[in-house]
Amino acid sequence: MSLIVQKFGGTSVGSVERIKNVARRVAKWRAAGHDIVVVPSAMAGETNRLIALAKEIQAQPDPRELDVVASTGEQVTIALLSMALLELGVRARSYSGWQVKILTDSAFTKARITSIDDKAIRGDLKAGTVVIVAGFQGVDAKGNITTLGRGGSDTSAVALAAALKADECHIFTDVDGVYTTDPRIVPDAKRLRTVTFEEMLEMAGAGSKVLQIRSVEFAGKYKVPTRVLSSLTDPMMPVAEEAKAGTLITFEEDPHMAMEKAVISGVAFNRDEAKITVHDVPDRPGIAYAILGPIADANIDVDVIVQNVGHDGMTDMTFTVHRNDYAKAVKILKGQVQSHIKCRDITGDDKIAKVSIVGMGMRSHAGIAAQMFRTLSEEGINIQMISTSEIKITVVIEEKYTELAVRVLHKAFELDQV
């Protein structure tokens, strides 16, 4: 008998029929003797509807009040799901964030969990009750309702699993696991049976949107074994079978498994960014801050940053931002920064794509980068930027080559053989 936290996303609870299906699936796991905590999101579209309503009143809604509105979406789902379980004859009880309570800081609309009181939940589990906790929401020390930001239900689930020392956290979503790359682009893409926490983190950052990155960090910090599963399968699929389905995110590296494992686990890509180059800036201390400080002050996130060694006391700096922030970032640089740092020019391109290969195996294998670059050059794809981490190599290329690059890299690293 295990304690399992099961999270269901907005699509999985998007209608009355789907909520009933979730209840059947949960009831099946409960009947198999497991203690179950369920964390549902709001019904698909509901959070957007509520935020749109708020924006009709205030173009920039007050963050405290926005959280009061937005948190009602999950409050509805927890009660409906509880009713659906009761209707199946399963003991169930719903808890909102403040009822648990899930204590957060006071950063409305993007709060962070600071602690979870597990007393009430443990009491219910002991009594054989399925506990249903609203995802995405919490309460601050002053009793204000807070929300964790987009995708926060994943974080709620993983944080609950950590607080309860759950045996596993199941993230039910509309895909059946983590793939070597996007199957819509590479039909040969394979589902990974396991992926390490570090790989998952790099793949989430590189644009694989299966799990919210913050929840992966949480899972890693507390070493919560987390399984990504499909909620679109038959809810009555045998428990023994479902327990091995999907993709398990692991933390301890099993040496035996590592030997068997492919060098590369996946190819990720992202077409949401734009690149900006600041040309011929003086190569001296403080210059990076002079360029990126005003960008950060405008709340623009910077992703890849590349600066090469300089010549004649001058260098170029290139970085990427979200495509929505591109015009704003260029305007800031031309308006506030250019004259100040005396650079020659500022250019940019929003028709780029970021393509990454990710894998624990590349740490101990030389030549991975070389193989990646050769594969791309053989197709005539020019590499505009390169950035690397311990287990990831990222290149920025022209957007139109995205699918081609993903396909050839997937094949070159034999991911269709996984």
Place this chain on the structure above:
Amino acid sequence: MSLIVQKFGGTSVGSVERIKNVARRVAKWRAAGHDIVVVPSAMAGETNRLIALAKEIQAQPDPRELDVVASTGEQVTIALLSMALLELGVRARSYSGWQVKILTDSAFTKARITSIDDKAIRGDLKAGTVVIVAGFQGVDAKGNITTLGRGGSDTSAVALAAALKADECHIFTDVDGVYTTDPRIVPDAKRLRTVTFEEMLEMAGAGSKVLQIRSVEFAGKYKVPTRVLSSLTDPMMPVAEEAKAGTLITFEEDPHMAMEKAVISGVAFNRDEAKITVHDVPDRPGIAYAILGPIADANIDVDVIVQNVGHDGMTDMTFTVHRNDYAKAVKILKGQVQSHIKCRDITGDDKIAKVSIVGMGMRSHAGIAAQMFRTLSEEGINIQMISTSEIKITVVIEEKYTELAVRVLHKAFELDQV
């Protein structure tokens, strides 16, 4: 400078535009120097939508979980209204029932308020903040969300006014006050500038649906001066004018006013009931309980009960129930009661109406009942049942005569001259 609690019903906050209008009205009162607590209902139709959603999952929704769902309607409105005030540059802050906190018993879907913590509200008022409290909802001692049942927002508002010792409670609704009778039936009906608490209670019970009866009881118990006002007037109507508009429900009887006052304040009617007669029951102790006990056990409310003096040890008992409960009540009587009490027959009629005249003045005036009965008989309207209280006389008549009876009584008691 006064402390005023203002309640706005579902129609008054039924759209974004209307919420903005409520904000303008509240801002106007605040600008006039008053401390304001606002209690909004859910947006019109929202509570019904939520309950319907719950019933798609469970035909008889679990009461605890139903309250979790239903309470979200008001949670959305408080935040939207708070945003609308902030947008006007008015300090505002929303509170759900548990945040206040409004403590109730644990009777889910029909909870009663046991206490209200006024600390947070007083602090905000002192800082010049408009406080917006969710109507209809509270929290029980164990931290479960509760709701007060239909019309509960009126009760929330009056209870808050009592707890805060407010100078006045404004109930904004879609009518501009309490009328001598329904203006749709008697175009000459006049708005009452004041009505006593006792009259209001009798008129609410007799079917005038301006205020929920429980809120009137609350207002009476704590002597909260309560004004019924229209939310359909120009929100920027001068405060001095609005302060005298509508109908004020009073508690102390002003002797001077009483002298000027008409004997009768209004004619109320109700077509929602059906009558049932149990014929020839033994006229002995315990028989009323034997008849009405099983009805009460089935959760059927009984309204008017009439039992006349008996003959030859036998008597008839007649009572009214809500029309929706008529068939069920007759079935219970024929199935469980008839053979037990050995009555001759059980008959009934669901084509009846209840018409009442209400007025503090009738306590000191003889002949009011006689005048009522003569007025009806002159129109050939047969009186089937009579029931009286200190300040009300109710008759049950054939339903088709309802409008006629209301019109002739309104004229006979000179209510068009008020």
